[in-house]
Amino acid sequence: xxxxxxxxxxxxxxxxxxxxxxxxxxxxxxxxxxxxxxxxxxxxxxxxxxxxxxxxxxxxxxxxxxxxxxxxxxxxxxxxxxxxxxxxxxxxxxxxxxxxxxxxxxxxxxxxxxxxxxxxxxxxxxxxxxxxxxxxxxxxxxxxxxxxxxxxxxxxxxxxxxxxxxxxxxxxxxxxxxxxxxxxxxxxxxxxxxxxxxxxxxxxxxxxxxxxxxxxxxxxxxxxxxxxxxxxxxxxxxxxxxxxxxxxxxxxxxxxxxxxxxxxxxxxxxxxxxxxxxxxxxxxxxxxxxxxxxxxxxxxxxxxxxxxxxxxxxxxxxxxxxxxxxxxxxxxxxxxxxxxxxxxxxxxxxxxxxxxxxxxxxxxxxxxxxxxxxxxxxxxxxxxxxxxxxxxxxxxxxxxxxxxxxxxxxxxxxxxxxxxxxxxxxxxxxxxxxxxxxxxxxxxxxxxxxxxxxxxxxxxxxxxxxxxxxxxxxxxxxxxxxxxxxxxxxxxxxxxxxxxxxxxxxxxxxxxxxxxxxxxxxxxxxxxxxxxxxxxxxxxxxxxxxxxxxxxxxxxxxxxxxx
Amino acid sequence: xxxxxxxxxxxxxxxxxxxxxxxxxxxxxxxxxxxxxxxxxxxxxxxxxxxxxxxxxxxxxxxxxxxxxxxxxxxxxxxxxxxxxxxxxxxxxxxxxxxxxxxxxxxxxxxxxxxxxxxxxxxxxxxxxxxxxxxxxxxxxxxxxxxxxxxxxxxxxxxxxxxxxxxxxxxxxxxxxxxxxxxxxxxxxxxxxxxxxxxxxxxxxxxxxxxxxxxxxxxxxxxxxxxxxxxxxxxxxxxxxxxxxxxxxxxxxxxxxxxxxxxxxxxxxxxxxxxxxxxxxxxxxxxxxxxxxxxxxxxxxxxxxxxxxxxxxxxxxxxxxxxxxxxxxxxxxxxxxx
Numbered sequence: 001x002x003x004x005x006x007x008x009x010x011x012x013x014x015x016x017x018x019x020x021x022x023x024x025x026x027x028x029x030x031x032x033x034x035x036x037x038x039x040x041x042x043x044x045x046x047x048x049x050x051x052x053x054x055x056x057x058x059x060x061x062x063x064x065x066x067x068x069x070x071x072x073x074x075x076x077x078x079x080x081x082x083x084x085x086x087x088x089x090x091x092x093x094x095x096x097x098x099x100x101x102x103x104x105x106x107x108x109x110x111x112x113x114x115x116x117x118x119x120x121x122x123x124x125x126x127x128x129x130x131x132x133x134x135x136x137x138x139x140x141x142x143x144x145x146x147x148x149x150x151x152x153x154x155x156x157x158x159x160x161x162x163x164x165x166x167x168x169x170x171x172x173x174x175x176x177x178x179x180x181x182x183x184x185x186x187x188x189x190x191x192x193x194x195x196x197x198x199x200x201x202x203x204x205x206x207x208x209x210x211x212x213x214x215x216x217x218x219x220x221x222x223x224x225x226x227x228x229x230x231x232x233x234x235x236x237x238x239x240x241x242x243x244x245x246x247x248x249x250x251x252x253x254x255x256x257x258x259x260x261x262x263x264x265x266x267x268x269x270x271x272x273x274x275x276x277x278x279x280x281x282x283x284x285x286x287x288x289x290x291x292x293x294x295x296x297x298x299x300x301x302x303x304x305x306x307x308x309x310x311x312x313x314x315x316x317x318x319x320x321x322x323x324x325x326x327x328x329x330x331x332x333x334x335x336x337x338x339x340x341x342x343x344x345x346x347x348x349x350x351x352x353x354x355x356x357x358x359x360x361x362x363x364x365x366x367x368x369x370x371x372x373x374x375x376x377x378x379x380x381x382x383x384x385x386x387x388x389x390x391x392x393x394x395x396x397x398x399x400x401x402x403x404x405x406x407x408x409x410x411x412x413x414x415x416x417x418x419x420x421x422x423x424x425x426x427x428x429x430x431x432x433x434x435x436x437x438x439x440x441x442x443x444x445x446x447x448x449x450x451x452x453x454x455x456x457x458x459x460x461x462x463x464x465x466x467x468x469x470x471x472x473x474x475x476x477x478x479x480x481x482x483x484x485x486x487x488x489x490x491x492x493x494x495x496x497x498x499x500x501x502x503x504x505x506x507x508x509x510x511x512x513x514x515x516x517x518x519x520x521x522x523x524x525x526x527x528x529x530x531x532x533x534x535x536x537x538x539x540x541x542x543x544x545x546x547x548x549x550x551x552x553x554x555x556x557x558x559x560x561x562x563x
Numbered sequence: 564x565x566x567x568x569x570x571x572x573x574x575x576x577x578x579x580x581x582x583x584x585x586x587x588x589x590x591x592x593x594x595x596x597x598x599x600x601x602x603x604x605x606x607x608x609x610x611x612x613x614x615x616x617x618x619x620x621x622x623x624x625x626x627x628x629x630x631x632x633x634x635x636x637x638x639x640x641x642x643x644x645x646x647x648x649x650x651x652x653x654x655x656x657x658x659x660x661x662x663x664x665x666x667x668x669x670x671x672x673x674x675x676x677x678x679x680x681x682x683x684x685x686x687x688x689x690x691x692x693x694x695x696x697x698x699x700x701x702x703x704x705x706x707x708x709x710x711x712x713x714x715x716x717x718x719x720x721x722x723x724x725x726x727x728x729x730x731x732x733x734x735x736x737x738x739x740x741x742x743x744x745x746x747x748x749x750x751x752x753x754x755x756x757x758x759x760x761x762x763x764x765x766x767x768x769x770x771x772x773x774x775x776x777x778x779x780x781x782x783x784x785x786x787x788x789x790x791x792x793x794x795x796x797x798x799x800x801x802x803x804x805x806x807x808x809x810x811x812x813x814x815x816x817x818x819x820x821x822x823x824x825x826x827x828x829x830x831x832x833x834x835x836x837x838x839x840x841x842x843x844x845x846x847x848x849x850x851x852x853x854x855x856x857x858x859x860x861x862x863x864x865x866x867x868x869x870x871x872x873x874x875x876x877x878x879x880x881x882x883x884x885x886x887x888x889x890x891x892x893x894x895x896x897x898x899x900x901x
Contacts, residue, residue, distance in 0.1 A: 271711070301901055311827040312893065315827075318726070318769055319829070319830040322824065378877045383757045383879075389782050396759040396760070400756050400757055400759070403893060404755065
């Protein structure tokens with residue numbers, strides 16, 4: 001009889017009874033503390049059911065509230081009772097009604113026999129704590145917390161703020177070095193007895209009763225005062241989510257729990273029949289007797305925490321619809337937008353797809369339909385090419401496309417003739433790379449056979465749209481990578497301009513691009529712009545061509561790659 | 564003054580909720596009990612509610628699926644079925660059923676009737692309000708009962724959970740194929756990634772549209788495409804009221820089932836088995852009864868298209884393979900429930 005259990009119970013009495021009986025049947029005395037909030041009749045029934053087991057005793061009750069001194073008080077009362085009633089007990093194991101032993105108690109006893117002087121309690125100095133969710137690490141010990149965090153959150157926060165502002169600080173009692181750790185521990189009789197019978201216990205208790213979440217600091221700090229040998233880890237496996245709520249274990253966690261080699265786990269879902277049936281059966285095949293290794297479980301649960309905490313960037317769903325500013329990435333993957341270049345080069349799309357790989361679409365935002373790569377009418381995820389569906393929610397059309405094609409770089413063409421509502425979204429998106437040659441639409445238009453009034457009207461329309469586009473690319477908050485030239489600028493050295501862009505997109509390539517696609521004839525542009533200006537449409541987005549209507553010095557450069 | 568404006572909106576919605584409750588209770592006499600087994604509803608039982616009409620083809624599987632999830636008791640309103648639905652339901656030991664011959668549309672598509680039952684029997688329970696053509700799935704549903712989920716929702720302080728209605732369809736034209744016991748086996752295909760959504764400021768719900776019906780029938784007028792967001796699972800209080808179908812309810816905080824801070828909330832999926840072979844006959848009947856849309860004339864084209872036996876399947880359709888697939892596709896989320 002070297003190991004005794006303190007069991008804190010407030011609900012699921014049938015499971016608590018099962019576990020308490022299991023401990024007792026293995027010769028381990030148990031002192032149960034039942035929450036004072038439990039109705040007397042229910043408590044009486046529970047106690048009567050266990051009356052036949054002499055190794056199970058009940059301590060005095062107190063009303064327990066989460067995160068308050070009352071939990072420590074309950075633990076103290078039950079531990080004192082255990083030490084007094086069972087003088088043979090050398091190690092006291094603190095557990096709750098929703099704890100479940102994962103390995104036979106005999107193994108735990110052997111383990112403790114091998115470490116007779118060791119206190120197993122997670123006990124970390126405030127500087128090294130990484131798990132608190134409230135940001136109150138050091139201040140737990142230096143501020144006062146008279147208000148309930150659960151029921152009076154605002155008062156709680158306000159009172160903390162006031163104390164910070166006024167610089168109020170409590171004095172930490174001499175001999176106490178603040179440590180934090182899991183509430184669940186296994187202490188030696190000597191350490192526990194020293195804590196409970198300390199001459200200054202009244203003062204210590206009065207101090208800790210106003211500390212924030214004392215059940216994670218009282219025994220953790222005081223063990224450091226008395227223990228000769230601390231192993232700073234709990235023997236109880238327990239996991240918490242990002243909001244500080246405990247993870248619950250279900251039947252399907254059984255393999256995971258077995259692999260952890262931990263002695264006790266919490267919390268177990270009370271109706272996890274399989275777990276209770278398996279782990280409370282001492283006749284099951286022998287386990288491996290390895291050192292407890294909660295790390296195996298950590299990996300699985302930290303992944304869940306990550307998802308809970310941040311979600312999958314670029315996903316918009318009924319689970320995740322971030323408010324503006326909370327997106328953590330507007331879209332899920334990098335993508336490229338080319339504006340104007342397809343006006344300048346013949347068959348620019350095919351050249352691009354040979355060059356970049358991934359999927360190179362045509363004008364996704366073309367007025368009549370979304371021009372998916374390969375002329376498809378439905379894209380991954382059953383995204384339709386209907387312009388009406390696309391324009392109904394233009395940004396989600398793009399985020400849906402990127403989400404459904406994850407793993408494959410998307411590229412699309414754009415221009416002032418397309419639906420423009422998506423532009424502000426793309427401009428704000430760090431995943432976007434925008435390559436734009438403004439005024440490039442003038443190249444095919446200059447070769448148009450339509451009558452000049454029609455051409456002029458079209459030029460005015462495209463220029464108006466492009467001016468808005470360019471202005472959007474210059475607003476504050478633009479996060480896309482933008483490469484933008486006027487037509488004149490671009491024509492000064494097209495291979496060099498494109499090379500810089502291609503290097504960024506697909507890594508460094510040859511010094512000069514030699515396989516540029518055929519460029520449309522641009523010799524007529526100066527004359528065309530001259531006619532536009534005289535016709536009343538002032539060209540604003542093409543850049544500076546020579547005022548007398550020629551680009552004499554740039555001509556050769558432009559022509560060199562025209563063929 | 565945004566706050567004042569919001570307070571005013573909240574105040575008006577409170578009256579709207581009271582009107583909805585009053586209106587529903589005025590209709591309570593339209594319901595006559597056929598099999599009332601509500602007295603043996605245990606505290607903590609999980610309840611399912613549905614209004615049905617001629618659903619003999621679906622109900623056996625509907626009951627089996629949701630019993631397997633861990634629904635303890637079912638409460639049905641039978642709206643003048645003539646295919647034996649009411650008698651079949653009355654035979655089931657875990658089902659209570661009421662009948663009514665009154666208008667479906669005048670009862671806000673059955674919601675008024677269900678509101679009465681929810682208030683009377685759902686108070687304090689986790690309640691799953693469904694249509695007979697919906698099968699509820701959630702993360703881990705194949706190995707953890709619904710009670711595990713609702714306990715966890717309680718633990719994390721949630722009192723409602725959202726779900727996406729996922730239209731399932733066959734490989735071939737609608738209306739073909741024999742009866743299949745498992746509707747998901749008959750309709751294994753769905754659209755994986757064409758859903759669009761908007762937060763509606765007044766009720767604070769997320770309005771999700773898209774899927775095959777938007778793609779095939781509403782491309783010309785996407786605004787009219789059916790709403791796919793629902794809040795089917797609620798820890799009910801007798802003062803709550805669904806507003807339109809189970810898309811939204813009051814008080815409006817219950818509609819905030821999605822996460823706005825970038826993380827993922829727990830959500831489920833309602834596998835929507837509307838497009839079983841009997842769809843053609845059903846939609847012909849729906850069209851003549853004019854009981855299924857607020858503005859029935861606007862949906863004449865939709866019914867005409869359905870009657871033509873269209874193929875919803877396309878090269879990019881995805882075949883259903885369970886909840887893990889739905890989660891990987893982003894259509895549902897475990898929301899930290901590991």
